[in-house]
Each structure stands twice: as C-alpha cells, then as structure tokens.
Amino acid sequence: MLVMEDLPNSGIQSPSSSTFSLSASESPAAISTPSTSRSLLFDDDVIADPLDIAGNSSQFIMVVGGLGYIGSHTVLELLKENYNVLVVDDLSNSYESVLHRIKALATEHFAAQDRLMPALHFRQMDYRSPHMRSVLANYSFYSISSKAGPSIAMEDVVSALPRRFPFSSLQRTDSGIDMGSEDAQQNTLRRQSRITGVIHFAAYKSVEESIRMPLRYYSNNVCGMVDFLGLLEEFGIKNFVFSSSATVYGEGANCGMPLREELCVHHPEIFKDDDGIERRVLPGVMGLTSPYGRSKFMCESILADIARSDPSWSITALRYFNPVGCHESGILGEDPRQKPSNLIPVIASVLTGAKPHLDIFGTDWNTPDGTAVRDFIHVVDLARGHIAALAASAAGRIKAPFRAYNLGTGRGHTVREVLHSLQETSRRTIPVREVGRRAGDVGFCVAEVRRAETELAWSAEKSLPDCALDVWNFTKTRCESQASDEIIC
Numbered sequence: 001m002l003v004m005e006d007l008p009n010s011g012i013q014s015p016s017s018s019t020f021s022l023s024a025s026e027s028p029a030a031i032s033t034p035s036t037s038r039s040l041l042f043d044d045d046v047i048a049d050p051l052d053i054a055g056n057s058s059q060f061i062m063v064v065g066g067l068g069y070i071g072s073h074t075v076l077e078l079l080k081e082n083y084n085v086l087v088v089d090d091l092s093n094s095y096e097s098v099l100h101r102i103k104a105l106a107t108e109h110f111a112a113q114d115r116l117m118p119a120l121h122f123r124q125m126d127y128r129s130p131h132m133r134s135v136l137a138n139y140s141f142y143s144i145s146s147k148a149g150p151s152i153a154m155e156d157v158v159s160a161l162p163r164r165f166p167f168s169s170l171q172r173t174d175s176g177i178d179m180g181s182e183d184a185q186q187n188t189l190r191r192q193s194r195i196t197g198v199i200h201f202a203a204y205k206s207v208e209e210s211i212r213m214p215l216r217y218y219s220n221n222v223c224g225m226v227d228f229l230g231l232l233e234e235f236g237i238k239n240f241v242f243s244s245s246a247t248v249y250g251e252g253a254n255c256g257m258p259l260r261e262e263l264c265v266h267h268p269e270i271f272k273d274d275d276g277i278e279r280r281v282l283p284g285v286m287g288l289t290s291p292y293g294r295s296k297f298m299c300e301s302i303l304a305d306i307a308r309s310d311p312s313w314s315i316t317a318l319r320y321f322n323p324v325g326c327h328e329s330g331i332l333g334e335d336p337r338q339k340p341s342n343l344i345p346v347i348a349s350v351l352t353g354a355k356p357h358l359d360i361f362g363t364d365w366n367t368p369d370g371t372a373v374r375d376f377i378h379v380v381d382l383a384r385g386h387i388a389a390l391a392a393s394a395a396g397r398i399k400a401p402f403r404a405y406n407l408g409t410g411r412g413h414t415v416r417e418v419l420h421s422l423q424e425t426s427r428r429t430i431p432v433r434e435v436g437r438r439a440g441d442v443g444f445c446v447a448e449v450r451r452a453e454t455e456l457a458w459s460a461e462k463s464l465p466d467c468a469l470d471v472w473n474f475t476k477t478r479c480e481s482q483a484s485d486e487i488i489c
C-alpha cells in the first residue's frame with residue numbers, strides 16, 4: 001500500500017459541513033483545503049475509527065479515477081490551486097508512477113513560489129469496493145450540538161469528554177448520532193465530512209470495447225456510480241462533478257452546428273434560441289450508438305433525477321469534447337494500460353514506431369479537407385474547467401442542482417489539421433492509411449461554449465499548436481526513458 005505523506009500548508013480554515021461554505025466573492029485561488037498533518041490514514045493496519053472526534057479538520061476534494069489521463073492533470077491543477085486532494089484509483093487503466101509525477105510537478109511548482117504544498121493522499125481501490133466506507137469514515141469528523149444551546153466546538157467536546165467516551169451508547173440517526181444516555185434529549189453527535197467535493201473520472205471509456213462487453217461498462221460506469229452516490233449521500237457529501245462526454249448528443253451531433261447543452265436534457269427545459277425565441281425542449285436523445293455513450297447518458301439522467309429529488313445536491317456534468325495534449329513539462333500525459341484508440345495517442349504511437357501508420361476514418365465528409373472536424377481541447381484547459389466548476393458551485397453561481405456544461409474550445413479542426421500540426425512540430429512524416437467511415441461517426445462535432453463561459457467563468461486558452469508541442473514533448477520524454485526498449489525515436 002502506498003502512503004503519500006502530507007506536506008504542511010499555510011492558512012488554517014475551520015471545517016465546514018459537507019456542503020461548500022465559501023463565500024461568493026472568493027476566487028478559485030482563494031479557496032483552500034488546508035493540509036493535514038502527517039498521518040497514518042493509509043496504513044492498511046489502521047482501521048478507520050468511525051468516531052474520530054479529535055480528528056483532523058482539513059478539507060479535501062476526492063478525485064475518483066484521479067490517476068488517469070484527465071484525472072491526473074486535474075489533480076495537479078487542484079493542488080496548484082491549493083486544494084488538498086484525495087485520489088482513489090484502482091489502476092485498471094493507469095500506473096502508480098503517475099502519482100509520483102504529479103507530486104514531483106506540484107513540489108516544483110510550490111518550491112518556485114516558496115509556498116508549502118497542499119496534501120496529496122492516494123488510496124488504490126476500486127471505488128465500488130465496500131472499503132470505500134472506511135475511506136470516507138477516515139475523512140469524517142464529529143461535533144456535538146446541544147438542543148438546549150449552541151453547538152459545542154470540537155476542542156471543547158474533546159476536553160469535556162469523560163475519560164472513556166461512551167461510544168457504545170450512541171445511536172446513528174439520519175442526520176447524525178443521538179446520545180443514547182440520559183442526555184438524549186439534549187445532545188446530538190453530528191458527523192460531517194472533510195470531503196467538500198468529489199470529481200468522478202472512474203469509468204471505462206472504449207467505445208469499441210463497450211460494444212463487446214456491455215455489462216463491464218454498465219457495471220462500472222453506471223452501477224458503480226449509483227452505489228457510490230448512495231455512500232456519498234450517507235456521509236453528507238453532495239457536491240459532485242461528473243465526467244460526461246459530447247457523446248450524449250447522439251444523433252444531435254449531426255446538426256452541423258456547434259452543439260448547445262439544450263440538445264440533451266433530462267427534464268423538460270425552456271430556453272431561448274439564438275434568435276431569442278423561447279423554446280421548450282423535452283428530455284431524451286436519439287441515436288446513441290454504443291453502451292459507452294448510453295452509460296454517460298444514463299449517468300447524467302440519474303444525476304439529474306437525484307438533484308431534482310433533493311436540491312441540496314450540487315451536481316455538475318461536464319461534457320468533454322475531444323481532450324488532447326498533455327502537461328507542458330512532458331512528464332504527465334496520456335499513458336493508458338489499455339490499447340489507446342484516441343487520435344493523439346495513436347499518432348504518438350506512430351511517431352515512436354510502435355504503430356506503422358495512422359488510420360483516418362472517412363475522407364469524404366462535408367468539411368474543408370474531407371476529414372472529420374472535432375473540437376480538440378487541451379487537457380490542461382479541461383482540468384481547469386473542473387476547478388471552475390467547483391468554484392462556481394462554491395460561489396452559488398450554478399443556478400440549478402443539476403447543470404450540464406460543454407467543455408470545448410468552440411472551434412473545430414479537421415483530423416488532417418491535427419496531423420499536420422504534429423508533423424510540423426516533430427519534423428517527422430506520419431504515415432497514414434485512409435479507411436472508410438466508422439459506424440456512428442459524425443462529420444462535425446464542435447461545442448457551443450457560452451454557458452461555460454458565462455456561468456463557470458471558464459474558457460479554453462490553449463491552441464492546437466500548443467497541444468502538438470506538448471504531445472511531442474511527452475512522446476520524446478517517454479522515448480528517452482524507454483530507449484533501452486528499442487523504441488525508434
């Protein structure tokens with residue numbers, strides 16, 4: 001079991017309940033989840049004490065699937081914004097080394113600014129595991145509130161405790177734990193979580209594999225999330241950011257226009273179209289072609305239903321367009337265990353000689369050069385979109401308990417443009433093979449990004465050449481480190 005040590009951080013905040021308690025005026029940079037002191041939280045021999053009254057009070061963002069491609073970049077950006085981060089990942093499609101790379105980059109960042117780094121915790125675990133309960137218990141704290149008077153501060157609770165606090169006589173209630181003694185009418189022991197938000201990346205993502213193994217996808221992506229949400233609710237954690245995808249637009253992507261969020265809703269909505277005309281849109285979407293796409297749509301629908309039934313949830317679904325690029329250091333990038341199928345990792349494989357050529361699926365689309373147009377968004381911009389979502393939620397800028405946002409650039413590039421960009425940057429020729437269209441593909445898929453710009457105060461900043469440069473850096477770095485494996489570079 002890996003143990004990540006906490007590094008101390010400046011600025012102590014008092015713990016809050018499990019909803020965000022930041023004021024609307026706070027910028028993301030001002031939001032902090034100050035670190036814990038050194039801990040043994042992840043020593044396997046230490047069983048979570050469900051009544052950690054004197055426990056640590058610092059707040060964390062939990063990132064499930066945080067060592068994958070998008071998760072790892074997001075964890076680094078969270079740390080840079082001073083959030084303490086707890087990563088849960090089963091390494092089914094990532095490597096433990098990613099954690100060390102994140103830590104190295106964050107350490108360098110904070111050293112350059114002469115600041116102390118927030119805490120980075122890691123738990124290698126399937127987020128469907130029953131042990132997740134212990135993990136969450138480890139990040140809980142308790143306070144006693146008296147029905148007769150104001151709630152008692154934690155230090156006072158601890159100092160006022162009898163030598164042996166009668167834990168055995170406490171009873172859990174929905175909202176906390178009632179004292180089972182003669183004080184029953186007076187005092188309630190409340191459990192609160194130090195996890196103030198969860199970002200959910202933990203899913204399988206291969207369209208092709210999902211068609212062959214639908215149950216694997218529904219089990220992890222849908223059932224896993226449902227059970228996880230139940231657990232979060234039990235611990236009072238109700239801030240949730242979900243990794244969704246442009247795939248939820250299904251056939252709507254064929255409209256040939258930038259896709260706006262209202263093309264896929266889960267409850268009836270009224271919105272103003274581009275001409276200012278009010279329109280009513282009904283839930284549902286046509287033409288989802290794979291279990292993977294359906295799993296994303298189902299998850300969004302479930303999240304929208306939960307938020308409708310209990311508006312104290314704050315749920316943000318971020319619909320990614322085509323994430324590309326990697327961290328500019330060349331240290332962090334897309335490094336999956338499974339065979340990559342996305343455009344950029346495939347191009348990188350061709351550049352390293354691991355693959356003989358790039359397959360271009362369809363050269364007869366109605367686009368400037370016949371290849372498909374996609375909205376390629378740099379993964380660091382995407383990562384920052386998650387922080388913008390957390391900040392907007394904390395500031396109360398997200399108007400509904402469930403809200404979906406496109407994360408894209410709003411600009412389209414053809415597959416050939418991406419190819420040329422990588423060729424120019426690497427000064428190498430990338431052999432291609434033109435093959436036919438794949439079933440379910442669309443010619444043009446670009447985001448309408450006004451909603452994210454307005455409500456999340458977020459927009460993509462990096463360009464396609466930035467993506468190409470960073471991917472080439474990462475590819476070269478990997479080549480250098482794997483030179484002994486005879487990869488041609």
Ligand SMILES: NC(=O)c1ccc[n+]([C@@H]2O[C@H](COP(=O)([O-])OP(=O)(O)OC[C@H]3O[C@@H](n4cnc5c(N)ncnc54)[C@H](O)[C@@H]3O)[C@@H](O)[C@H]2O)c1
Pocket residue numbers: 064065066067068069070071088089090091092093094125126127128200201202203204205220224243244245246320321322323336342
């Ligand atoms: N990369 C894309 O092009 C893209 C596009 C749209 C949406 N998404 C979504 O974004 C999310 C992240 O994508 P990514 O590209 O970073 O994928 P990834 O495979 O690189 O990362 C997913 C991470 O989750 C982990 N994981 C999977 N199942 C888990 C489980 N049950 N418990 C714990 N950890 C688990 C994996 O080990 C991996 O580290 C996914 O939900 C994906 O569907 C990705």
